[in-house]
Amino acid sequence: MSWHESIAAYLHANAQPQHKYGHQPRLYALTQQIGEGLTYDDDIVFAACFLHDLGVFIGHRPEDEAALAKWDHVAYTCEKSPSILREAGFPEEKIPAVLDVIRQHQPHDDPQTLEATLVRDADILEQLGAIGITRTLAKLGSDTRFVTFTNARDSLKKSLDNLPAKIRLDRTRELAEPRIRTLTKFLMHLNEEAGDNLY
Incomplete structure (x- = not known):
């Protein structure tokens, strides 16, 4: 199994409720449409697209309503993602860039790389x-x-x-x-x- 398949399989298994999984492959497909003709690292974009919302899934987020109201799903995702990427066989040297994209993927963020801009723009389209x-x-x-x-x-x-x-x-x-x-x-x-x- 390639690291692409491993990451996708992990997200498919962990996306709860199940309907939340479709966002990941759709988001990645949008980055490919937006990024056509541009030069960027697709490995980083793929990994960030599939992992960026890990902290919003049931089983990864708090169930307590008060705790959920204060929950930082991005910080959680950045904490958990390196081990998921390593286990999948993702290139170690690219992990910091994936985390940067995840930190900059929301509409209120200011993306500093083309990879982050692609993911953020795609997330807005979604x-x-x-x-x-x-x-x-x-x-x-x-x-x-x-x-x-x-x-x-x-x-x-x-x-x-x-x-x-x-x-x-x-x-x-x-x-x-x-x-x-x-x-x-x-x-x-x-x-x-x-x-x-x-x-």
């Missing part, structure tokens, strides 16, 4: 469009932040209002356009259909 809607609605009932449909709608509206401006690369902006249109239309129709009774 929060827009039909996939962004699906991922958000899947959190209802399993995420303490999402108790009602209104919580989900407000989160999607916040993503639409804030995330497009955070995109760094021109290719990502192109890929974002149809996703922004989809999310805009969804929210418009949701408000039309539910009115004041979404709950």
Whole structure:
């Protein structure tokens, strides 16, 4: 088994709830679309894409609600990732760069390398469009932040209002356009259909 297969298998086994696993291969596929024609280290990007959310999985995050509210899933992921990468046979000299990408993958972060920028831009795309809607609605009932449909709608509206401006690369902006249109239309129709009774 290659280190790629080993890392993917580890994440597939540890992604709980199971629907969270699809984010990893989709994210990596997006980095390949965004990064076409650019020169970067794909090993680093692959490893970061698959490991970056380890700390959000059930079994890796706290179950206590108060502890979960203060949980730093990035710090946890950076602590656990080196041993996972070594066990998979990932190149030792590239591990620090993987951790840097993981530390810089969120929209509020300031990525310092092309690898980190690719992963961060791809992660922003995953929060827009039909996939962004699906991922958000899947959190209802399993995420303490999402108790009602209104919580989900407000989160999607916040993503639409804030995330497009955070995109760094021109290719990502192109890929974002149809996703922004989809999310805009969804929210418009949701408000039309539910009115004041979404709950």
